[in-house]
Amino acid sequence: MFKQASLRVFARPHQLQGLSRSCLRRSYGLSRYLTTSRSIATFPSRLSASATAAAPKTSYPEEPQDLTDQLAVDDLPIISPDGSQVAVGWDTQTWSRFHNIWLRDHCRCPKCFHPVTKQRLFNTFDIPKDLTPLRVDATAVGLEVTWPSKEPHVSQYPWPWLKYNSYDPPLKKETPPLEKILWGSKIQQSPPTVAYEEVMAPDNRGLYKWLTNTYKFGFSFVSGVPATPEATEELALRIGFIRETQYGKFWDFTSNLAKGDTAYTNLALAAHTDNTYFTDPCGLQLFHLLSHTDGTGGESLLVDGFYAASIMKELHPDAYALLSRVPVPAHAAGEPSALYTPYPQTGYPVLRHDPASGELIQVRWNNDDRSVMNHLAPDEVEKWYDAIRLWNQCLTSPDSEYWVQLRPGTAVRTSLPSSPSPPLLPPSFPPLTHPISPVLDNHRVLHGRSSFTGKRRMCGAYIGVDEYRSKLAVLSEQFEPDAIVRATNDIPEVNVNGRNIWNSAL
Ligand SMILES: [Fe+2]
Ligand SMILES: [Zn+2]
Numbered sequence: 440m441f442k443q444a445s446l447r448v449f450a451r452p453h454q455l456q457g458l459s460r461s462c463l464r465r466s467y468g469l470s471r472y473l474t475t476s477r478s479i480a481t482f483p484s485r486l487s488a489s490a491t492a493a494a495p496k497t498s499y500p501e502e503p504q505d506l507t508d509q510l511a512v513d514d515l516p517i518i519s520p521d522g523s524q525v526a527v528g529w530d531t532q533t534w535s536r537f538h539n540i541w542l543r544d545h546c547r548c549p550k551c552f553h554p555v556t557k558q559r560l561f562n563t564f565d566i567p568k569d570l571t572p573l574r575v576d577a578t579a580v581g582l583e584v585t586w587p588s589k590e591p592h593v594s595q596y597p598w599p600w601l602k603y604n605s606y607d608p609p610l611k612k613e614t615p616p617l618e619k620i621l622w623g624s625k626i627q628q629s630p631p632t633v634a635y636e637e638v639m640a641p642d643n644r645g646l647y648k649w650l651t652n653t654y655k656f657g658f659s660f661v662s663g664v665p666a667t668p669e670a671t672e673e674l675a676l677r678i679g680f681i682r683e684t685q686y687g688k689f690w691d692f693t694s695n696l697a698k699g700d701t702a703y704t705n706l707a708l709a710a711h712t713d714n715t716y717f718t719d720p721c722g723l724q725l726f727h728l729l730s731h732t733d734g735t736g737g738e739s740l741l742v743d744g745f746y747a748a749s750i751m752k753e754l755h756p757d758a759y760a761l762l763s764r765v766p767v768p769a770h771a772a773g774e775p776s777a778l779y780t781p782y783p784q785t786g787y788p789v790l791r792h793d794p795a796s797g798e799l800i801q802v803r804w805n806n807d808d809r810s811v812m813n814h815l816a817p818d819e820v821e822k823w824y825d826a827i828r829l830w831n832q833c834l835t836s837p838d839s840e841y842w843v844q845l846r847p848g849t850a851v852r853t854s855l856p857s858s859p860s861p862p863l864l865p866p867s868f869p870p871l872t873h874p875i876s877p878v879l880d881n882h883r884v885l886h887g888r889s890s891f892t893g894k895r896r897m898c899g900a901y902i903g904v905d906e907y908r909s910k911l912a913v914l915s916e917q918f919e920p921d922a923i924v925r926a927t928n929d930i931p932e933v934n935v936n937g938r939n940i941w942n943s944a945l
Contacts, residue, residue, distance in 0.1 A: 515577045516598060525575055527582060527601060535605035539570050542584055545604075546594035547940050554935035557945055580930055599926040600941045616919045620655045621746040623838045630843070631656045635663040635670075638677060646677050647914040649878070653723070654911060657743055657884035664727060664876045666847040668898040671727040671876065675899075678878075679906025682721050684714075685777040691729075691898040694891075699773020701807065705892065710742040710834050710885035711805035713901070715769040715786070716779045720803060720881055722904025726897055727876035728845040734893015741841045741877070742885045744802030747833040748790055754833075758826035762789040765823055767803070768810035785814050789830065801882040804830070834885065842889075845876070880907075912944060
C-alpha cells in the first residue's frame, strides 16, 4: 500500500478537477528527481483537513489536459497547511496532520541528517517555536516543505514514510512480514528446524531462516550441529556477540555443581526463563547436548509463554492483569563472588507489555529464583498467589508443554532421517528424525527439563536481545525490506553506506 503507484487522491470529483488543473498550471522543479509538484498557493483553504463538508465549486481557467500527467497527479495525496500543522489527505476519509516543528525536526537532507552515520546534524533547539513553512508542495516523491531561512532550505518526506509515521491520527501499519505464531504441544509434529549447513552458509539465507523461525515461534532447532563446543560456539557467533555472565562466556558443563545454580545438577527444572535476576535478561539462549552416557532422563521442556499468557488472558483476565502489574524480585546468589538482583530491586512483572501498543513483549518467570514478596498490598497477597497458581496451571498444562529428547548432534545423522531412536529416548516421546540444538527466545519461551541419571555434557551461550534484534533487522533489510524501504529505494541518494535513510527503524 505504500508503493508510489498506489498512492491515490480520493477527493470529490470537482475537487480533483480543480487540483489536477492547478497542478498542470503550476509545475516546479525544486528537486532533480521531481517532475510534478503542486503548490499550496493553488489550494483553496477549504481543502484543508477539516474541510469535510462539500466545498463550493471552484472555477479554473480551461487548460489543455494531458491524460498521462493527469494520472500522475491524481496519484498524489492532498496537502494543506493548517496553522501550526500541515494536513495530508490520503483519501477522503483519512487525513494526517504533522506539526511544523515535527516536520522541521525530521528533515533528512544531508545538512540535517548525516547520510552515512544516520545521525541528526541539525540542532532541534534552533527551530523557532512559531516556525511556519514558506510553501508546501505535494510531489511525486513526497511532501516537500520550503522553510524560511537565510539560504533556501527544502525538506522532503516520502509519502510512505510520512504515512507510516502518522501520529495524528496513528494509522494502521502494513502487516509486518514477520508475525508471531503461538504454539502448544502439537508443535512436536513439526518443530521449526533449519539445517546447520544452511545456517553456516555465507549467503546468510539459512541464518535469516533460523532467526525468522525464532522470531515467529520463539525457538528454532538447528539440525546436524557437530557435537563439539567449537561448532556450537561458531553457530552462536553467527547471530552476534556472546553475552558473558557469571557463568562464563561460552558454557561447556556437566552436572557437577561447578557453578552455584541448579542447571549444574541433575535435578528436574520447571519451565522458566533465564536471568530474571538481571535488569536485562538475555535475549536468546542456545544450548546443545554434547553427550549423555550411563543414564536416562533429561528430556527438555519448552513452553510458549505467549501461548500460555493468551490462555491466561482469555480464562482469567483479572489474574492476567495482576501478573502484568506486580513486579517480582529475583536473585542469583549461588556464587560467593556475585550477587545479582534486577534494578529496581522490586523487579519486573511476569508479563511485560509495549506501553504504546499494549502488545505482550516479554515473559519473565522463574519461581525458583524469586526473592521475598514484601511489596504486595495486604489485600493483594492471596490474589497474587492465586494468579501465579493459575499461571502455573497454564504453563504446565499438557496442551502447553512440548517435551523433547535432545540428542547429541552429528552431521552424519542428518542424512539418516529414518534412523531408529537411540535407547535414551523413552517410548512416550516422538522419535526425532535428526539431531538438534535449539535456540530460544528467552523473553518468550520457557524451558525446563526432567531429572536425569548418568553424565550429561551440555554447552551453550547467551546472546543479548539487542544483538539478536540487530542481526534480524539487518537480514530483513537484505531479504525482506519493509514497504517504506521498497518504496523509497529508487530515490537518488537515499541509499548511503548500505542503508536507506528512510528505513522505518530510524
Ligand atoms: Fe535455564
Ligand atoms: Zn534539512
